[in-house]
Amino acid sequence: MKTGERIRVRVAFGLLGIVPVFLTGWLGWVQVAQAGELRREGGAPLRLVPATADRQAWREERVPTPRGTIVDRDGSLLAIDRETYDVRATLAVPASEGKRVEALRAWIDAVANDFARALVADPGFSSRGDMLRERQAEFRKLLHGALRTAELPAQGEVPAAHPRFTDVRIAGGVDSLAVIEALRAVGAARSSVTMHFLRTFRRDYPEREATAGLVGHVKTDWVSDPATQVQRLETWGVCGLEALAALTPADADARPFLRDGRGNAYFVGPLQPLPVPNVLHSTIDIELQREADRLLGEEAEAVSHNGESTRPAWGALVLVEMATGDVLAATSWLRDRKSKVGQAFAPYQSLYEPGSIVKPLVLAYALEAGRLDWNHEFDCAPGSADYRERIGSLGSRVVRDDHACGVLSAHGILVNSSNIGATYVGLQLEREQWQDYMRFFGFGRSLGLALPHEALGGPNKRSFDGDIPLRSFRRNSAISFSFGYEMQVNALQMARAYLRLYRGGDAELRLCRGVEIGGQWHAAPPARSGGARLRPEVVDAVHAALVDVVSDDPHATGTHLHRRFLTDTGVDLHGVVAGKTGTAASRIGIRGRGRVEVRNASFVGVLPAEAPRWLVVCVLQKDDDARFYGGSYAAPPAVRLLLRCQELEQRRPRHEEPQRSTNGQVRAAQGSPGVSGWGY
Amino acid sequence: MRWLLAGLLFALAVALAIGTVAIRAGNAALRFRVENSYHAIQDRIVELRRLSLEQAQAAVPESLARSMWAHVRAEAQRRLESLQ
Structure with missing residues (x-):
């Protein structure tokens, strides 16, 4: 090996050797010089303890608990919780669209149109044209309000301090596959829009007309926690069978997911069993x-x-x-x-x-x-x-x-x-x-x-x-x-x-x-x-x-x-x-x-x-x-x-009282167990 | 010889790094597909519940009677038109 070659190889390996030295120095800086906590801009210092590592590695999905199922004396459904989605969207205005007011407004209108089209995607809906126009108007108002475009001039530069990030509720009680897939597609197509599908339940009464007076009804309203004064939505039975204590749902459960260093959830994380709803057997035939x-x-x-x-x-x-x-x-x-x-x-x-x-x-x-x-x-x-x-x-x-x-x-x-x-x-x-x-x-x-x-x-x-x-x-x-x-x-x-x-x-x-x-x-x-x-x-x-x-x-x-x-x-x-x-x-x-x-x-x-x-x-x-x-x-x-x-x-065969557990499933309809008392 | 070994080790390190990145990328892609499948299944459960209830409500005697009368009327109308 010639002298020049030797020098080049030594430089190359020397550079490679710098990497572990740098990492060792960084580790010493974090673990020794800043021992205990890490200062963050605009936030509280991050404590360097195992709990912090755990918290950052896990994400929780809120799993609401169902109220329970009401059945007649032969197992026919009178009231049941049906899964639906509460859909929210996080919007981050892309850098290219957030510079000029005209571009920002156009981008918001385009996103509003996407949401509106997604919500009327179910071909089973009647008057979809009218619905689309109504939705477009609603979403434009919602998004322009959330991003405060009314405070901006008609044209020109968007001030640097103007908000370019927002979180809005798109729709509640979404249960149509066509609509859900269309909303997911909006999130997939636009990197600046992150869709959140929050699981929730809607109370359904298959025999509402015939049983309204006996089954009763529930009410959902904002209630304030007396300790923390935090407002939260709560549903409770007002009267009839719905008011019985057996149908009071437990607190919402949480299901943990692993998440990676960028905050993305691992969907192969351990899944906890979903809550089994209570079943109230009424005397009604x-x-x-x-x-x-x-x-x-x-x-x-x-x-x-x-x-x-x-x-x-x-x-x-x-x-x-x-x-x-x-x-x-x-x-x-x-x-x-x-x-x-x-x-x-x-x-x-x-x-x-x-x-x-x-x-x-x-x-x-x-x-x-x-x-x-x-x-x-x-x-x-x-x-x-x-x-x-x-x-x-x-x-x-x-x-x-x-x-x-x-x-x-x-x-x-x-x-x-x-x-x-x-x-x-x-x-x-x-x-x-x-x-x-x-x-x-x-x-x-x-x-x-x-x-x-x-x-x-x-x-x-x-x-x-x-x-x-x-x-x-x-x-x-x-x-x-x-x-x-x-x-x-x-x-x-x-x-x-x-x-x-x-x-x-x-x-x-x-x-x-x-x-x-x-x-x-x-x-x-x-x-x-x-x-x-x-x-x-x-x-x-x-x-x-x-x-x-x-x-x-x-x-x-x-x-x-x-x-x-x-x-x-x-x-x-x-x-x-x-x-x-x-x-x-x-x-x-x-x-x-x-x-x-x-x-x-x-x-x-x-x-x-x-x-x-x-x-x-x-x-x-x-x-x-x-x-x-x-x-x-x-x-x-x-x-x-x-x-x-x-x-x-x-x-009919003579009706008999259930003698053993049916594991919360609706007995009359056998099949694969659902997550909310559904038997099919 | 020792330079050859050093080079081979360096190549191995590079290969391990590339392999690791590739596996991690594969994992990320797989996780993404699993996530999409998970969502797709959940979405279909939601749809299934909705359709189940709709079908159950459509099967009550009153609805079946309405449906039958609608068919009878349509058939009667069709025959009437074919006679004219």
Whole structure:
């Protein structure tokens, strides 16, 4: 090797040797000279500790937790969390576009157009042209506002201090693949735009119209953390099943990702299992619920078909399984309301004077209390000696029957629905017994189902005032209570009262059968037992009368119903359905109309008559004085629903309570597990 | 000889450096593809949920009845037009 070559090689290797010397010097500078922390321009010093290294090496993706799933008694979805994206974009104006105002504005318009086109990318959208124009205008306003172009002159240089970086929310609840892919393409095509797709959930109600009143709804709003005063979006259940604690989501989880030195996430980082949503099993049978909805609507609309009558103001139809108190269906009909969502829900929000359907309850209570001899015969003729002695002697109040009744036993009083006969029995009860009657059957008491704006009703506020003389109470309240006046109920309360007639004073309705939390099945507390019950012979006597109400006896109030079904369907309801009709005329205050006369047609029925399993209550209220009877209008949809219930029971396998965990999945639809309780 | 070894070692170092960079670049490209696949799968799950609900709602009796009547009306209209 020549001397010159040797020198060149030594220089080359010398230069190479400088590299480790430099690295060693740099390491000494960082680790020794600046030991402890690293000063940063415009930021707090960076502490050189392992936690800092970990923090810089990991990135977290926020994983919101779902509220949970609500299913009907057979696993059909009533409410579910559906994954969507909340899309944000980080915009950094490219250096070439950020020099001149004209170029900056043009760049912003182009980006706004890209976003607008992406959001209308789904070919399934209607009026895409109009949507595109609206979106373009929205995004231009948003982006120009975010980059404060209004502060810039029409043309010229962009000041160096003008912001060239912003973060904006593009859209929420994005769930269409075409739109998502178009938005991702915007990020891929423009290096100056970084798209962020934040996972979130949207609450969906597949059977919203049919179940709005029972399932309830959620509300999302900004709330302030009392400790930090930081505002955050929170969703909570306002009412109905949504308000139950089992559906309160846990705090949002976080899923870590490794990230490299440039801050890019490694998507091969360890993934944590996503949270399993809770599943709330309701008592609702969606098939019966839809049927109830249809039957009630058809009946209410049919009322106006005779040309002289108007449609009812509202109606309610309730179906209950008697062994458990499960509400299988509860539906509402409101005149001139196209959608049920956000409207009053008649089964527990609309009060009415029940009229004659309380007579079986009154007679059952009197019989249980020893104030009635079931075989005693009462002369129910208006001018009879019995009438003069028992009612006429109290004053001038007149009690009338819809049709003339003669001598009737307690059984006959119920079959004929005699107001005079019921009054004879009611007058046998003391004031305290009437109070106990109200308490036993739950009138004026909450259903305890956390339902929104539940109307409690009950007897008039002054009915039991101690300063009302006993004679006055007997002449007014006791007589009115005997055939369902001077008190108000809702349809579900009436269903509970009849449930208590058959099952005892502790019987309650229920809407929730149980919940699956973390994959574990927790049954709802069983219905209480051991409370006061009517004696079996009392229940049997009343029930026998209810069976004969729906018969071909010309004086029975259910004879019209019996005849109609026999003619229309060939079904002889006598001995199949037991029930009681009710018709009441009341004066109530209606906003804008003052006090108007309304008529309440109601029906309560059970099936099968020989061993009742299902209980139905139907009520329709008309706000005019047209003839409107429970047996003619409220009974047909109620009985059809009972028959439909029996038909479904025979067709479907008997429903059973889940015995083991289903791991949070919707049981009815088997398939690959989803991340939010989806079974498909 | 020792210069030859030094040169070979230098070449090896350069080759290792190039190889390392190539592998890292390959990893980065693979990560990018994995990331895109991950996003694509997540996006399709979102789409699947939406379509599942839409289809479930379209399968309720009321919707099926509406759909059937629409088909019946369309068919009746078609036959009427073919008669004229």
